[in-house]
Amino acid sequence: MKHNKARFHSLSRRIVTQFCLFTLFLSVLYGMFSFVLLYTLEDSFIERDIVHEASYLQQGYDQNQQWPAIRNNYMSLHFSEQTLPENVRRLLKDEPRRKEFYGEEGRHYHLYPMPGLDNTYLLAEVSKELLVRPIRAGILRFLIISGIVLTLMACGLAWWISRKTIKPLKELADLVEGVAPEQIPERFSADFPNNEIGILAQALEQSMQRISDSLNREKCFTRDVSHELRTPLAVVKNACEVMAQRSDLNDVQTQTVNRIAEANMQMEQTVNTLLVLAREEHTAANQEATDLMAMIEQSVINHGYLLDGKSVEVEIDDSCRVVLNTQPGMLKVLLDNLLANAFQYTESGYVNTYFHQGVLHIKDTGIGIAEDISDRLTQPAVKGSQSTGFGFGMAIVQRLCDHLGWQLRVESNTSENGSGGTLVSVKIDGTQS
C-alpha cells in the first residue's frame, strides 16, 4: 500500500486510544464533580448549623442583652479578631470575606460574622463534624477503581467496534490491493456489510469494472489496430520487394522504391513498438531470463537485408553474451529499432555492438544525425515531441525506454572530418545472472 508523506497510523488503535482517553477524562471529571458535590453538601450542613446557632445566640442577646451559652461545644464566640486562632486571623487580614479556614493538626474552622455587629464572630471548629474527610480515601479509591474499570470496558468496546468497522475495510483493501484488475472477483461488494464500507466496496467494484472494461477495450483495440495496420504495411512492403526485384528499373525508380521501403520499414517498427507497449503495459512483472546475444543475432539476421550491397562489418562483442532479466518482447523491439536504424543509415564501415556495465552500446559509422539537431542529442532523454525531428523513429524508442525505465543516450559524431557516426547507448535495467 502506498502511504502519503504522513506516517502510517492504525485507525483501530486510534479509535481505542481516543475512546479510552475520553472515558478516562469523563471518569476524572465526574469524580471531581462528586467531590465538589460532597464538599458542598457537607458545607451547607455545617453552615446551616452555624446559622441556626447564630440566630439562637442573636435571639438570646436581643432578649437579655447578654450572650447565652453556646449549645454546641465546638463553637465559640469571639468579640475581637485578636482572640481568633493565629491562622484564621492572618488569613482574615488578607481575605476579609473568607469563611473557611484550615488550622493546624487537621483543624477546620468556619467563621460566621454575626450580622449587624462589628467584630463579633461565631467560630466553629468542625473537624469532628466533617463527614467527607474520614471516608475521602475510600471514595477516592472507589472512584479510581471504577474509573479504571470503565476505561477498560471502553477499551474493550472500542476494540470491538473498531474491529467490526476496520476488518471489512482491511479485507476490502487486501482484495483490491496488488491484484490485476482482471483477476478481481466480479461481484465482491455483496460480501461486504450494507453500510459505508459497502458503499465503498460498491464504488471500488464499479471502478474496477470500468478499469477492466477499458483494459478489455484496449486489448481489442490493439488487436484491431494490429490487423488494420499490419495488412496495408504488408502490402506496401511486398509491393516494394516486387518492384525492387525487377531488373528494368532506372536509378530514379530504384531510389523511389527504396524511399517507400524505408518509410514503410519505419512505420512497421513504430507499429510493432506501439503494439508491444500496448500489450505489455499492464504486465510489468512479465520479466524472464533473456539471452541478449541470441536476440541480437536474430535481429541482425532479420535486418541483414538492409546491408545488402554495402560493405558494412557487423561486430558483436563477446560482452553481449549475458542473460538479462527483462521483458523479451520489449528488448526485441528495442534491438530491432536500433539495429535497423544503424544498418539503414550506415553506407560503409562498421556497426559495433557491445555491452558494458549494464549498458548496451550500438556504434555505427553512418551518416550521423543532421547538425541542426545534433546539439539536442547530447542531452539524455530528449522528450517526445521534440525528438520527432530525428527522423530516426527515435521518439518511439525513447517512449519504450521511458516506459521500462531504461536510459537512452544518442551521441552523434559529425565533427570527425564530417565522417559521421552515431553511438546509441541504452542502460538496461535487468539484473544479470
Place this chain on the structure above:
Amino acid sequence: MEHQSRALSLLLVEDQHSIASNIAQYMEDKGHVMDFATQGQQALELALEQFYDLIILDLNLPVMDGLEVCRQLRAKSPRHIPILMLTARDSLEDKVAGFETGADDYLTKPFSLQELEVRCLALSRRHLLQTNDELVLGPLTIDRKRGKVRRDNQEIEVHAMGFKILSILAEAFPMVVSRSELSKKLWGDEPTESDALRSHIYQLRNAIDKPFDAPVIKTVHGVGFTLDVENEA
C-alpha cells in the same frame, strides 16, 4: 537420389487481393507455380484434389477461418501437407492456437517476401528430411545414416561435431542459423565458451571448403551461418 527442385507448387489462400497479388508476382518471378483460393471451403477442396508442396494460409478468412481450414485439412488429407500460416496477430496465444491446429510455420504480417520464400523452401524440404537418409544440397550430399559427407562426389572427413553442424545448417537451409541457435542445438542450455563454436566451424571449413574453389559455409554478418549452395535442379 532425386534432386530436389527449388520450384514449388504452392496454394495461396488469401482473401486480400493486394497481398495475394504481391506474393504471386514475387513467387512466380522466382519460378514457383501458384494456385489461389480466397475462401476456406474453396481452399479445402483444392488442397484435397490437387498436389501442392505447400499451402500458404491466411488466418483471417471470411466464412471459414484459417484455423478451421487447417483443422479440417489435417483431418481429411491422407498426407501431411506443409502449412505456413500468415497472420496479422502475433500474440503468444495466437501462435499456440496456430501450431495446435497443425500449422507447420507461422509468419506475421508485415513479412518480407524473401523471408516467405525462404520459409516455404525450408518447409517443403522438411518432410523429405524426415524420410530420407541422404540430404542433397547442390554439391553437398549428407548421409545421415552413416555420418558421411560428400562434396562433388568426393568423400570428406569431418569430425562428429562438424557433421552435426553441417546437418543443422542443411536442415534449416535456406534459412540462416544464428550462432546462439547453433550452440543451443549442439550443447543445449549448457554455457559454452564462445571459442568452442568458432574452432569447430574453423575445423569444418578446413575440411569442406579449403580444398575447393568456393566455400559452402557462409557467415552472415558475423552472427549466423547458412549454406551457400546453388540448389538448382
